[in-house]
Amino acid sequence: MHSHSTQDVFVNLGGQDDNLGDSVLRAAYFEAARGEGRSFHVLLEGRSSDYVTGLPLDPADTIYTTRAAWVRASTEATRPVHLFEAGEINPRSAVYPAESRSAPLRHAIDSGGAVIVAGLGLKTPAQSSPSQFDQVLRDAxxxxxxxxxxRDAAGFGGVAPDWAFSYGPHTTEWSNPDSRPLLAVTLRFDRPWPDDSWLEAVRALAAQTSTRVVTVAQVARDAPRAVRVAEALGGEYLIAPSTRHSDLDAHVRSVFGQSLAIISDRAHGLIIGATEGAYPIGSAADPQKISRLLAAAGLSDLVGSYDQLAEFGTALESKLPGLAPAIDSARSEVADLGARIQTAMRAVA
Structure with a gap:
């Protein structure tokens, strides 16, 4: 282990292996914790090389492929800092996190280190309650x-937009709406197929805005649906050059950077699109998740069920001027969260 002058930081950067949104939000969280005098211990259990390309790893970072080795290293460290994994959680046990995960966190706090919990989101808040969460998270x-x-379901902590809002070009660098020829569409593979009225609403919006429908898949499992959507709409499926997350990120950002809007039921499709200047239109069989995540950035006005898409298309033009201010504000909030993390880590160094 490192000398007492080096701060040992432990973080699990694992996520769904084919999901660009998972690597993007974790990459931003990871970068927010970087700083001089820190040694990072990164758990990447079972992650493919494709996934890892989406993470800003440094040659000096220590990589662990088993949780046991990673936990053992954390218990041997002096005043370790644990960055509790960001992203969606779906607590199923009576207490979250389970003892095997909470024990290293408690050790970090008890030994004079710290736990950082930043960027968590519940899959279904209505199914959670404050009593379900271990005290160690409250002590972070x-x-x-x-x-x-x-946050309301858990009953503790603050709120800031998803880490993925921090990426993308400055809003002053976006192309103007009138020079964005595409209307991007991306849908989840595991949700009901939209009906004909939804497809007609997409066509109508493309005609109204003089844009061309294209589809993408920032989650590999969505690719067959992207092909089907393109065929149904008379659009074009734009395939990424590879499944490497670095290539996929560049690909979807290039498409979204040319898109007036993005229609999706994928939260991070909408978020990444919005950070590239494409107005996020959330359209889903069950929109509760995407509505919550976009509401954190003040962008939930055009989020709803499939049957609302036609009215959203009508409202799009009036909403376009509000996108840049919303992204600027979201990025400011995320930056403030990063500053709080830096202060907390310096306090135990």
Whole structure:
């Protein structure tokens, strides 16, 4: 282990292996914790090389492929800092996190280190309650949820927009709406197929805005649906050059940077699109998750069920001027969260 002058920081950067949103939000969280005099211990259990390309790893970072080795290293460290994994959680046990995960966190706090909990979101807030969460999370130096519904269900901590809002070009660098020729569409593979009225609403919006429908898949499992949507709409499926997350990120950002809007039921499709200047239109069989995450950034006005898409298309033009201010504000909030993390980590160095 490192000398006492080096701060040992432990973080699990694992996520769904084919999901670009998972690597993007974790990459931003990871970068927010970087700083001089820190040694990072990164758990990447079972992650493919494709996934890892989406993470800003440094040659000096220590990589662990088993949780046991990672936990053992954390118990041997002096005043370790644990960055509790960001992203969606779906607590199923009576107490979250389970003892095997909470024990290293408690050790970090008890030994003079710290726990950072930043960017968590509940899959279904209505199924959670404050009593379900272990005290160790409440004792964290920073606690921030990525949507108000999750925070309210847990009963503790603050709220800041998802980490993925921090990426993308400055809003002053975006192309103007009148020079964006595309209307991007991306849908989840595991949700009901939209009906003909939804498809007609997409076509109508494309005609109204003089844009061309294209589809993408920032989650590999969504690719067959992207092909089907393109065929149904007379659009074009734009395939990424590879499944490497670095290539996929560049690909979808290039498409979204040319898109007036993005229609999706994927939260991070909408978020990444919004950070590239494409107005997020959330359309889903069950929109509760995407509504919560976009509401944290003040962008939930055009989020709803499939049958609302036609009215959203009508309202799009009036909403376009509000996108840049919303992204600027979201990025400011995320930056403030990063500053709080830096302060908390310096306090135990």
């Amino acid at each position: 130096a920073v606690v921030s949820w990525r949507d108000a519904g999750s």
